[in-house]
Amino acid sequence: MNNVNYTDDERVYIVAEYEKDPCRDTVEKLAEELNKSAKSIIGKLSREGVYRRESYTTKVGEKPVTKLELVVIVADVLHLRVEDLEGLDKAPKGVLKVLCTGRTSS
16 A cells, blocks of 8 residues: 655645755744644655755854864874874863864964
């Protein structure tokens, strides 16, 4: 049995509306209009290849970076192997950022 959650008209409408304004508010609006969950709308948009996940940013508006990624940058700047810096990922993130940039935030 083929369970069809969306008609062709709904599919076209969802994609068109989302492409006009690709944000969470549009997803919420579509979910309410079509009596579907936001997860269902996101799933459909994903299957259609148009959904863009909202990117997370830190409190200061930066893209988040892991400590391990910072250690890799430090190793590259110092021309060392990441393995040579074992344990550095336990340092405070602010310290790792200083090592990467060579300057403090103050």
